[in-house]
Amino acid sequence: MSKIYPIGIQNFEKIRRDGYFYIDKTALVYQMVKSGSYFFLSRPRRFGKSLLVSTLEAYFEGKRELFEGLAIEKLEKDWTKHPILHIDLNTEKYESLESLENILNDTLYKWEKVYGTEPSETSLPLRFKGIIRRAYEQTGNRVAIFVDEYDKPMLQAIGNEELQKAFRNTLQAFYGAIKTMDGYIKFAFLTGVTKFGKISVFSALNNLIDLSMDERYAAICGMTEKEIHDNLEEDLLELAGKQKMSYEEVCRELKTCYDGYHFVENSVGIYNPFSVLNTFFKMKFGSYWFETGTPTYLVELLKAHHYDLHCMTHIETDADILNSVDSASTNPIPVIYQSGYLTIKNYDQEFATYQLGFPNREVEEGFMKFLLPFYANTDKVESPFQIQKFVREVRSGDYESFFHRLQSFFADTPYELIRDQELHYQNVLFIVFKLIGFYVKAEYHTSQGRIDLVLQTDAFIYIMEFKLEGSAEEALSQINEKNYAQPFAADPRKLFKIGINFSSLTRNIEKWIVEE
Incomplete structure (x- = not known):
């Protein structure tokens, strides 16, 4: 293998010193640092935010040798060393206000060992302000501040309004220190997955330039198609060989699986970097981003x-x-x-x-697979196998087994889930048919109150009509009256028309009728 892929490595210095593969983003880094002082960027998890923070850190530490051969080497002349204050909120599980205060206190304590402390600095914001001031006074250079995953506490408290309010008040005051110390600060950069609204964490820090939907920085994290072809052409050919696919097929599959992120309108498509690197490392396609866990x-x-x-x-x-x-x-x-x-x-x-x-x-299929156990009567381990069985049944024309399995998905659903019964039943059907649709062709024709579905395999066509509190006979006659089978009249495949009724009393599929 010609390249060492930096999977899970977020430290720029380690990547450069140990010879890991790196796509040069430093022209954008230079453009950013020369155009303002306070920036914010939101991107999904595993998209390279921490690596970007680490790159900026190395730049502000004046580590010119790490940037040899990269775009910024020719652009930057000064390479001034600035004191760095880096807060990483990624490491803690935030279950109480103490957990947040502990991590902030620990971070401040480490800085105070370097820059000292004053007896009057009794609160977290006061200590932070004192550190910023002394770091500048002791080094003669203004400070660069980095906050990685600023929103982790807020996200973990979603649904717990009281705790979220406590986190918000603490962070608001803490980040507010940055604004009041403007004269001592050269640069500040905050990242996170989400951007909480104006009334929240950033209300005291309203001078941030948000790059999240700025077209100029659309590609600052992740990979573009051009970057993949410029940097990974040999790898694409090797992947094609390993997968017994043509070069064109491999490029198409990579795009289908991992491309398609647009963080701003009409911008270049971005590939998920984590999934792409894993694909080349393992030389096979997989749900790599999803396997690292989806937040409940x-x-x-x-x-x-x-x-x-x-x-x-x-x-x-x-x-x-x-x-x-x-x-x-x-x-x-x-x-x-x-x-x-x-x-x-x-x-x-x-x-x-x-x-x-x-x-x-990757995202569509992964998300549907992830949702299934939360909505239907199946567990996380079983649900992928259940979908396999559904697909096999559809492909073999065994609709009886298919509907019995579907019935089991509705059985024993917790009552609290079914406050809006019709919606719950539609959601389960939507997830199941979406997942089946990745393996057989599925088309939905939906209107209020029902799911009409056409499933097509090599040998069979199924036209289904669902009714809630109607009758299976009614559903079947609707298929015939409205000529749903008309488009397939000349098709040689075997066609099944299926009317299905769903009962709110049993909270399940009550009856199905099939006309061949």
């Missing part, structure tokens, strides 16, 4: 808001909503978008609205 707060949000999962395939929203997660989290969409499970698909300039959708197959 996303599901809690969807369930708490009785969200119609169907809507996730065609959400329309505006920049204000996308850009801001309110601390009460009354809308699950901004959190899901900023966490990387949805991305910008289209932009309507006239109304300034964004259309959102899943970025790629």
